[in-house]
Amino acid sequence: MTGTTTWREDAGRDLVRNVGDRFALFVRGEGAYLWDEDGTRYLDFLAGIAVNSLGHAHPVFVDAVAGQAATLAHVSNYFATPPQLALAAKLKQLAGTGPDGRVYFANSGAEANEAAFKLARLHGASQDARAARPRVLTLENAFHGRTMGTLAMTGKPAMQEPFLPMVAGVEHIAPTVAALEAAMADDVAALVVEPIQGEAGVVDLPDGYLERARELTSRHGALLIVDEIQTGAGRTGAWFGFQHAGIVPDAITVAKGIGGGFPIGALVTFGETSELFYPGTHGSTFGGNALGTAVSLAVLDEIERAGLVENASARGVQIRERIASIGSPLVRGTRGRGLLIGVALQHPVAGAVVAAAQEHGLIVNAANPSTVRIAPPLNIGDVEIDDFIGLFTRALATVETSVLLDADHSATTEVSA
Numbered sequence: 001m002t003g004t005t006t007w008r009e010d011a012g013r014d015l016v017r018n019v020g021d022r023f024a025l026f027v028r029g030e031g032a033y034l035w036d037e038d039g040t041r042y043l044d045f046l047a048g049i050a051v052n053s054l055g056h057a058h059p060v061f062v063d064a065v066a067g068q069a070a071t072l073a074h075v076s077n078y079f080a081t082p083p084q085l086a087l088a089a090k091l092k093q094l095a096g097t098g099p100d101g102r103v104y105f106a107n108s109g110a111e112a113n114e115a116a117f118k119l120a121r122l123h124g125a126s127q128d129a130r131a132a133r134p135r136v137l138t139l140e141n142a143f144h145g146r147t148m149g150t151l152a153m154t155g156k157p158a159m160q161e162p163f164l165p166m167v168a169g170v171e172h173i174a175p176t177v178a179a180l181e182a183a184m185a186d187d188v189a190a191l192v193v194e195p196i197q198g199e200a201g202v203v204d205l206p207d208g209y210l211e212r213a214r215e216l217t218s219r220h221g222a223l224l225i226v227d228e229i230q231t232g233a234g235r236t237g238a239w240f241g242f243q244h245a246g247i248v249p250d251a252i253t254v255a256k257g258i259g260g261g262f263p264i265g266a267l268v269t270f271g272e273t274s275e276l277f278y279p280g281t282h283g284s285t286f287g288g289n290a291l292g293t294a295v296s297l298a299v300l301d302e303i304e305r306a307g308l309v310e311n312a313s314a315r316g317v318q319i320r321e322r323i324a325s326i327g328s329p330l331v332r333g334t335r336g337r338g339l340l341i342g343v344a345l346q347h348p349v350a351g352a353v354v355a356a357a358q359e360h361g362l363i364v365n366a367a368n369p370s371t372v373r374i375a376p377p378l379n380i381g382d383v384e385i386d387d388f389i390g391l392f393t394r395a396l397a398t399v400e401t402s403v404l405l406d407a408d409h410s411a412t413t414e415v416s417a
């Protein structure tokens with residue numbers, strides 16, 4: 001804050017208007033809780049959009065940042081550092097690439113997906129000219145990022161529209177096995193897919209989709225690239241979402257939860273795909289620096305040590321049962337897996353539920369107009385879940401009342417009209 005202006009005025013004047021008005025000015029966090037500048041406490045069941053895997057200000061995170069910053073933060077990719085090599089080995093191990101996997105480090109999800117897009121192009125170009133593969137398939141409603149390459153991959157025409165023309169070659173297909181069978185051919189370089197479509201509203205893939213996608217991409221020589229940016233780092237109750245399907249992809253992208261709040265992304269490649277990049281084909285100044293990789297390694301080690309993948313699985317079931325037992329007439333059901341949960345509503349009132357939750361001291365978000373997304377830290381327990389259910393029940397009740405009033409009102413209007 002500067003002098004006499006409020007933080008809202010500062011934000012309204014100084015920040016680019018790419019998002020709407022911010023709800024709060026948060027000044028501190030601890031575990032699953034946040035505090036605003038007035039000292040009001042909020043339960044954070046969004047975790048920075050599936051980012052703060054260990055919650056806020058976890059001692060492991062704090063020590064890793066401070067310790068590595070005091071040792072060596074950045075030297076550029078002309079040189080290697082111990083944390084970079086250790087994190088690459090850790091990601092290969094967790095993803096199950098075996099010895100021939102490789103890791104490319106980036107600073108965000110979009111950058112990891114840009115690397116994946118370039119990987120797909122390299123794969124297309126590595127065929128002889130007649131067998132070139134100009135096509136990259138992604139799913140309708142998919143979200144893969146906001147940079148020009150990843151925006152082309154994102155299956156939301158409204159997001160693309162102000163920025164046309166898009167990078168060529170991307171086709172969005174319906175998220176069904178039939179659509180995949182119809183689209184797949186020998187000119188496809190890659191299929192890029194999220195195990196659960198997070199930004200679309202926590203939408204699960206049809207049963208057996210990834211298994212069938214693996215068969216079809218293999219048969220046609222296309223890469224299967226799984227976007228694990230939201231689903232990775234243990235969030236769904238496995239280290240990566242694809243592991244529930246028991247398949248082996250050609251590449252995965254990760255970001256969000258692997259850094260626990262530190263910006264980092266990565267592309268992890270499997271098998272022959274690992275040989276596609278060669279010197280000069282891609283790079284990043286910050287990507288994989290000692291500071292970011294040391295923090296991510298510490299976060300992943302803590303997720304493993306504390307059994308948080310298992311916790312995500314068990315707590316996810318617990319939360320979904322508790323939401324069902326609220327018995328709210330607004331709630332149609334839940335989607336997702338582990339601690340990536342979409343609460344499907346009967347009406348497009350997710351925005352109102354989120355606003356009511358915030359007023360009651362709970363942070364969640366509207367992943368689409370009729371879905372509330374819940375993505376808490378992976379280390380939550382009974383205390384946080386009890387707190388969540390209490391606050392969420394009150395938020396739903398607030399909106400139920402207004403929806404019922406609206407329904408009464410429109411009924412009255414209809415009668416009188």
Ligand SMILES: *Cc1c(COP(=O)(O)O)cnc(C)c1O
Pocket residue numbers: 108109110111113143144145146194198199227228229230255256
């Ligand atoms: C968040 C997200 C991205 C983009 O990550 P950024 O770090 O915001 O660039 C890409 N794919 C998926 C599935 C995501 O959830």
